[in-house]
Amino acid sequence: MSRTTSPQDPFSRLAHDLRSPLSVIAGIASREREGLSGASREALDKILDETLRASRMLENRAAIAKVDAGSALPREWLSVEELVGAVLARLEPRLVGRSVETSVDGDVLIHSDAVMAELLLINLLDNATRYTPPGSAIEITARRVDSATTLEVSDHGPGLSAEAVRNVDQPAESRRGLTACQRIVASYKGKLEMVPRAGGGAVVRITIPDASTSPTSRNDK
């Protein structure tokens, strides 16, 4: 018989318990915003957005706990196009008024846990929207290089301080909310880099090496 992987450690229990009040807050805010306009509607949008941000913090913290637990994170082959599509749908309210350009071939795969890969992309996009002017463009690209997948999210914001470029592990990086990304990527023996974007802005680049042979290199059908 299958058993629920019921969260037993105190943090996971707390995270589980917090999701209910967050659901009530999100539920009431989304109900009340219907039929409102102007400043009142914006206030409720802000409540909804911050509720989602709080729940994303829980997700990030849970991911770090999983990484810290020591055992290797599970992996499966995932389509990056599908991940990007799912994440853009989930972040739609945050991306209103922005041009998001994607350059992802349909057959680019990434070898990762689905929740972790989704969280990586969510964080990169959230980061790109939070630290750049409203309405500025974002680009997402993915490609295969040797036996690894590289994801890049580029923004047209103020760019990076010299300090942030030099050392992504330092507080400048955590300010940009990428701590969980850094930890997940490290546990996959990958790399997270921040570099200035040519023409202004920042690029956050994640590279995750495969742990086994990609199914596209096998003969199937």
Add this chain to the structure above:
Amino acid sequence: MSNTVLIIDDDSELRAFLVGALTNHGFKTAEVSNASQAEEVAVQVRPTLILLDLGLPDGDGLELLQQLRARNATTPVIVLSARDQVEDKVSALDLGANDYLTKPFNMRELLARVRVALRHAGHRTATPDPIVNAGPVRIDHERHEITVDGVPTRLTPIEFRLLSTLARNAGKVLTHRQLLEEVWGPGKETETHYLRVHMASLRRKVERDPARPRWLATEPGIGYRLRDE
């Protein structure tokens, strides 16, 4: 039909909110806070739909789901769960849950899921409709024809079966296993690579921008859903 939604969740504030929201939308409700009461109440109220939190403190949500299913195979069950409970969601769906909601959810999502689950529950016929409409897709099973936004679209036999399966379950998530079983048949349940490849080509035929699909939604690690609104 009792038109009663049974809410099984340990958080009393969330239950109170759900009771209010569902009552406003014309449902009756019944609520329990734990697994041990759930079975008994389910027998008493004969709910038209069940909302089940997978993280109940006194027991195993999946076990309860199996027991509820053993008694009644058709009442739609929507599970409430955390984002990172992917394995649990997949198990719940493969055990016969109709859909899931990730906490925190908003009202629109909740009502959309409830509507879809009730529609499919009331629509269980032995022979599928010869014509199925879902979003921009219209499938004529007798003539074996598909149009997308009115434009005839040529699909491979696998793509046809895939789209037809998703469209017959429009609005509802289908797991990798369910789709593989339905489209490729038994023995292929773990070949998610087939599914990924054919979904990618289907997206190219159905979606304007396959990287930002409007209709063929991916639920990472879980499966796919053809959106219907």
